[in-house]
Amino acid sequence: MARIRKAGRAGRAVVAVAVAALLGGAVAGCGGGGADAEADPDAAFAVRTSPFADRLAKLPARVEGGTVVVGATDAPHTVRVLVDPHCGYCAKFERTGGEALLKLAGDGGLKVEYVLASFLDERGSGSGIAVNALRASVDKGKFAEYQAALFASQPKGRFTDELLLRIADGVPGLRGAGDFDKAVAEQTYKAWVGEAAEAFRATGARGTPQVLLDGKPLPARAAGSIFDGAALAAALKEAGVGG
Numbered sequence: 001m002a003r004i005r006k007a008g009r010a011g012r013a014v015v016a017v018a019v020a021a022l023l024g025g026a027v028a029g030c031g032g033g034g035a036d037a038e039a040d041p042d043a044a045f046a047v048r049t050s051p052f053a054d055r056l057a058k059l060p061a062r063v064e065g066g067t068v069v070v071g072a073t074d075a076p077h078t079v080r081v082l083v084d085p086h087c088g089y090c091a092k093f094e095r096t097g098g099e100a101l102l103k104l105a106g107d108g109g110l111k112v113e114y115v116l117a118s119f120l121d122e123r124g125s126g127s128g129i130a131v132n133a134l135r136a137s138v139d140k141g142k143f144a145e146y147q148a149a150l151f152a153s154q155p156k157g158r159f160t161d162e163l164l165l166r167i168a169d170g171v172p173g174l175r176g177a178g179d180f181d182k183a184v185a186e187q188t189y190k191a192w193v194g195e196a197a198e199a200f201r202a203t204g205a206r207g208t209p210q211v212l213l214d215g216k217p218l219p220a221r222a223a224g225s226i227f228d229g230a231a232l233a234a235a236l237k238e239a240g241v242g243g
Helices: 008-022 086-097 097-106 119-123 129-140 143-152 162-169 179-186 190-202 218-228 229-238
Strands: 059-062 069-070 076-081 111-116 209-214
Touching: 008 076, 059 129, 069 129, 069 143, 076 086, 076 097, 086 097, 086 218, 097 111, 097 143, 097 218, 097 229, 111 129, 111 190, 119 129, 129 143, 129 162, 129 179, 129 218, 143 162, 162 179, 218 229
Parallel strands: 076 111
Antiparallel strands: 059 069, 069 111, 076 209
């Protein structure tokens, strides 16, 4: 990640081009070396919940190594999704393409393997503590709901424990008896955050979001559709995923 940390304006342009190429024509993504997060953690922040929360509540999630997998273990296809919690383009993807993927996961057509990066933490985004909170939500059976709410509520400023708990208030049963709150406050899964970061580095990716189907990039003509739910669903159907 040293090359990402040292990237200046020219370096950021290279990262943007690399991300666009890896996305098969998508015009933008999040790479390292961007601007610092706003100093005010409440800047442009409002808690929002997912419009399809009821459907998300039914999706099982489990930790497998440095990833979180959503969907049935015997699903015939695996879609790997690389995201950083503070990446604005990841939030855009989750509102559109992410919904399409989770619908297919709910129908049993695929499982979604999330690689939760935190490279934007190098610019003060709070991505690391957000990944810790996401990992804690798995233990409560609330990962899919919480992740959707987290991206929908993504702050312009950095993530803080307070904001992460405010987002959790919108997910019924997540805070409960307080074990989730404790995991957030004590960064219980800090070591796992490092494991997830290593899983991201191992992919060789230079930015987020990225989507791989059964270990391979989507066809170049279709990969740019990740920001359009209907187009992504159509591209996956063409690849044999879904009815």
